[in-house]
Structures are given as C-alpha cells and as structure tokens.
Amino acid sequence: MRLSMNKHEFGMRGEDIACKYIESHGGRILERNYRFKGGEIDVIYRDGNYIVFGEIKYRSGSTFGIAEEAVDYKKQRTISRGCDFYCLSHKLDEFTPVRFDVIGLNIDEGQNSVRIHYVKNAFEYIPIQNKKW
Numbered sequence: 001m002r003l004s005m006n007k008h009e010f011g012m013r014g015e016d017i018a019c020k021y022i023e024s025h026g027g028r029i030l031e032r033n034y035r036f037k038g039g040e041i042d043v044i045y046r047d048g049n050y051i052v053f054g055e056i057k058y059r060s061g062s063t064f065g066i067a068e069e070a071v072d073y074k075k076q077r078t079i080s081r082g083c084d085f086y087c088l089s090h091k092l093d094e095f096t097p098v099r100f101d102v103i104g105l106n107i108d109e110g111q112n113s114v115r116i117h118y119v120k121n122a123f124e125y126i127p128i129q130n131k132k133w
Contacts, residue, residue: 015032015043022043028045034086036086041086053098057103059107071123080126083098099120100123102123
C-alpha cells in the first residue's frame, strides 16, 4: 500500500484486500460498510450456510499490537447489535446460522507486503442485556 494515501483511502484499500481474500476462499460478499443505528459493520458475507459479520482491522507496525487484537468487547457488542439489525431488516429468523470473524491485515511497509490473519469465529454473539430501572 502506498504511504501517501489518506486514512480513508488506506482503509478502503484494506477492505478491498480483505474482500478479495474472502471471495478467494469461497465467501460471497453481501454488504460492505453496513451502517445501522449505533455503528457499522465492515463486511457481511455468506460462507456456506453462515451469514458472517466481519470486522477488518489493519496495522502498520506492531507498536499497538497485531490488528486482530483490536476488536475489543465494546466493538464486539456493536457488531452483535448490527447483526440484530441486519437479521431483522432481511427477515432472517433466529435459526439462521451467523458467525463473527475478524480479518487482520498486518502491513510491513519495509517489505511492502500485507500479512492476512483470518480469525474464524473470533467471538460469540453478545445478547442485549435488559436493564432494570
């Protein structure tokens, strides 16, 4: 990836790389940058019987850890809510198999290369917690 890209261009290029990787391994992209009240899911795709909600993370350097480690509990909860919105809006029932994957792009600028680390079933669905007032 060129270093002269702005953050948006860099992110879009990373998403392109991740989506090509998904497709080359049999996935069929359904949505990119799926927006819902409260957040966004980078990519939604079909993998066999599964609807997969994918988070794409990238890092250039290891100062802040590897890319796939950046999906914390808060982000997992946001993606779970996005899954709820997607399933509701596409009339999918509770028996539709879903999965949450993380695609880590670790960029080595010195070697001008990208290492892809695909984490299948990276985390479990986080249900909405009912608050008692």
